[in-house]
Amino acid sequence: MEQGLVRTCISLPEALLSQFDKVTQKRGYSSRSEGMRDAIRNTIVHYEWMNQVDGKRLGVISLVYEHHQRGLSENLARIQHERADLIISSVHIHLDHGDCLESVILQGEGKRIKELTETIMALKGVKYVKLNTISPSSSDQQPL
Ligand code: NI
Numbered sequence: 450m451e452q453g454l455v456r457t458c459i460s461l462p463e464a465l466l467s468q469f470d471k472v473t474q475k476r477g478y479s480s481r482s483e484g485m486r487d488a489i490r491n492t493i494v495h496y497e498w499m500n501q502v503d504g505k506r507l508g509v510i511s512l513v514y515e516h517h518q519r520g521l522s523e524n525l526a527r528i529q530h531e532r533a534d535l536i537i538s539s540v541h542i543h544l545d546h547g548d549c550l551e552s553v554i555l556q557g558e559g560k561r562i563k564e565l566t567e568t569i570m571a572l573k574g575v576k577y578v579k580l581n582t583i584s585p586s587s588s589d590q591q592p593l
Contacts, residue, residue, distance in 0.1 A: 469481075469484065469485075469488075472484070499563050499566065499567070499580060500563070502559040502560070502562060502563045502580070502582055503558070503559040503560050503563075504558075504559050504584060505556075505557070505558070505559070505584065505585060506555075506556070506557065506558070506559040506562055506582040506583065506584060506585070507554075507555070507556050507582065507583050507584075507585050508554070508555040508556075508559075508562045508580060508581065508582035508583075509552055509553070509554055509555070509580070509581050509582075510552070510553040510555065510562075510565065510566050510569065510578065510579070510580050511550070511551070511552050511553075511577075511578070511579045511581075512550070512551050512552075512553075512569055512575055512577060512578045512579075513544070513548055513549070513550050513551075513575075513576045513577040514548065514549055514551070514572070514574050514575045514576060515547055515548060515549075515574040515575075515576065516543070516547055516548065516549050517547055517574075518573060518574025521572060521573070521574040521575070522549075524572060525551070525569070525572070528565070528568055528569065529553065532561070532565055534557070535555050535556070535557040535558075535561055535562065535565065536553055536554070536555055537554045537555060537556050538553075538554045539551060539552065539553040539554065540552045548576070556585070559582065562580070562582060563580070566578060566580040
């Protein structure tokens with residue numbers, strides 16, 4: 450093993466690993482480990498970017514979640530109702546038998562938009578969350 454590398458063991462759903470392997474193959478990674486390292490780096494970069502979201506913002510949170518996850522739909526509704534002043538609109542699409550796509554359009558303090566995004570990310574059954582924001586007062590647009 451190369452110096453400075455640490456071996457770790459993670460548990461993943463089989464279908465998720467299979468999808469990941471297809472992506473790493475298509476993108477030409479030399480190994481699954483290299484693909485994992487890149488995915489982890491992307492997560493860190495995105496997290497650091499989210500920490501810089503502050504001031505007045507317009508934002509869109511896109512999420513995909515499992516409709517059948519116990520309590521999740523109710524939790525998502527409650528979380529959004531608690532922040533109703535932040536949310537302008539939302540769109541819900543039933544993707545297939547199991548998954549829903551939701552886009553939540555927001556306007557308000559960036560730190561609160563970030564906090565809402567992280568609250569959604571932490572829910573079990575949420576498969577994908579992406580936040581994009583722009584600063585409404587200038588051409589300083591910072592979508593990721
Ligand atoms: Ni749905």
